[in-house]
Amino acid sequence: MIKIVILGGGNIAYHLTSQLLKNKTARVVQVYNRSIEKIQYLDDKTSITDKLTELKDADIYIIAVTDDAISSVSSELNFKNKLVVHTSGSVAIDELKSNSNKGVFYLLQSFSKEQKIDLFQVPICIEASTEKDLELLEVLAKSISKKYYKINSKQRKSLHVAAVFVNNFVNHLYYIGNEICEENKIPFNILQPLIQETANKIEALSPFEAQTGPAKRNDVKTIKKHKAMLAHNQHEIYTLLTKSITKTYGKKL
């Protein structure tokens, strides 16, 4: 059994703790959080603490706190010869300041506490400063998810930006779609099948091949009609994305 201490009480710590408590390869020996109230619900399942000086012995210490707190939390871990990992997409491995071995255990998914997530479907990106530690993280990753990837700090940073495009920005386009529907008294769920199909399509086709619409066709007439209907903010986004699509196909076709 891999002995694990989890540090943090946010969304990632929450989902990770829930999964690891029923995991057969690893055992959560302790959960730490600055405010004990937030992890009180774990009291009957594992040891809990709000003191970094009272951490138990473990093989892996998983720091699942906000990006800004990773350096300071890790700098307070004074033991050696253990593996200390963080779970952030945008923080480099060397921002860990403990004297122990370092690693990263990044779950590539958008987490909220309300939404149930099947971690088995979530890709895990691992990185470690030694080959032995990488192997340990591999064993842990395999016990949680069906997919894991060895991703270095530079790649992970890029991946995090890519995730902003396909998740945060995509959701904002859904928001604009919703806004246009509301303005015209159309139920937004009418767009749900199209949204699903758009996401499904790129399992079989590359996004380059899957592209359709007036911008790709360079259908100036339709583009002009659309622009005339849009509010300022929507208009600006429509114009820029249309330009970008036109450029993508103008260059390559």
Added chain:
Amino acid sequence: MIKIVILGGGNIAYHLTSQLLKNKTARVVQVYNRSIEKIQYLDDKTSITDKLTELKDADIYIIAVTDDAISSVSSELNFKNKLVVHTSGSVAIDELKSNSNKGVFYLLQSFSKEQKIDLFQVPICIEASTEKDLELLEVLAKSISKKYYKINSKQRKSLHVAAVFVNNFVNHLYYIGNEICEENKIPFNILQPLIQETANKIEALSPFEAQTGPAKRNDVKTIKKHKAMLAHNQHEIYTLLTKSITKTYGKKL
């Protein structure tokens, strides 16, 4: 049985014809296309023609041609007292120029011939100039899909723009995500579960509630790090969408 003539040989005509050939409420009595080669494959299933003067008698004539050709094709239909509909999202009902009754039968989905589509999942937007014709389109819509909506021409135009945002533009953001992955030798399919989750999430939450990420948190430090990594075109889109998200939450929170 509702007798149907389909005019067109493109993607929508293709999917609609396939479905209606096995439909129990309607019967495809003829398919017309300007070039007969494109519909030759239907020869053993229904009557085919490339002459508008030789159209058979039917209850509904479905014009599934490109937007620009709707007016001219419809103006050549010289019969009266039939229902003539088009299938376009962005063309108003009165751009139909036949002497018959007018209507719209718009399938809200992105079609390509390679991709199989279950029309039962595709919302159908119907519009007609008389109540009787609207009822006829209702019967037809119900026989094809589990969801249909009465949507007027003005609403349909807005819906078409909304669809550009949640389909064409979203796919372009997938393209940029793919581009960033390729530049960093990361397999793009690592993002697939996140893309799926982003689409699934808004079945339960509104896009406003579902939003996450540095722009929503106004996390200036991460935003700055991201921008420093992006190419010109990516940078421009990142900046505008981040501004739009910040504004959305700045105003409402």
